Amino acid sequence: MHWRYGCWLELQSQIKPGVGSTIQPAYLHSKDSLLMKKMLAILAVAFLTAGTATAQTATTPTTPGARQGQRDGGRMNMTPEQHADRQAQRLTKQLGLSAxxxxxxxxxALAEAQETKTMRANASASTDRQAAMQQMKATREKYDAQLNAVLTPAQATKYTEMRDQKMGKRKDTMKGGKMKAKMKS
Structure with a gap:
């Protein structure tokens, strides 16, 4: 006689007829339990995988411009007033400006943002990209001069350093970063 069968018979002999007669040996219960646990784990993994795949496709922007706007904190969709407020807050924090x-x-910043928005609208209709870039540069220099007139000499120096550092990062990105890879393709 097999030892498992002997254990089962011993259990059956201890059961009173009509009272809980559906007790099964422990070894049968554990196999069913393991199988059930495996099935539940497989189903859980399948549902989680399907859920994350759906979430990724729903939040991925379709256009490069949309991705740019998201990465820059939504600057592409900002109104000139919002842009001016953001720049004023940033410079107040970084340079310690008075009220x-x-x-x-x-x-x-508001005047610059409005003029820049107008120039961008005109530049998209124009085919002369180089002229549009020169006009943008002249506008930026004009407003930088106005800004430097408002700042103290120490603040103006710090602002110039911050601007140069930011431009240096952009040039580095253009030289060796993502932009170079985009230009090759």
Whole structure:
């Protein structure tokens, strides 16, 4: 006689007829339990995989411009007023501007943002990209001069350093980063 069968018979002999007569040996119960656990684990993994795949496709932007706007914190969709507020807040925090300086910086940034928006709209219709870039550069220099007139000499020096550092990072990105790879393809 097999030992498992003997254990089962011993269990059966201890059961009173009519009371809980559906007790099964432990070894049968554990196999069913393991099989059930494996099935549940497989189903859980399948549902999680399907859920994440669906979530990824729903949040992926379809156009390169949309990705750019998301990466830059939504700057592409900002109004000139929002852009001016953001720039005034950033410069106030970084340069320690007074309330009067903050108001002047916001006015300068608003005028620059409105002019830049107009130039971008005209540049998209124009085919002369080089002329549009020169016009943008001249506008940026004009507003930088106005901004430097509002700032103290120490603030102006710090602002120039921050701007040069930011431009250096952009040039590095253009030289060896993602932009170079995009230009090759």
């Amino acid at each position: 009067d300086q903050t108001a002047q910086v916001r006015a300068i």
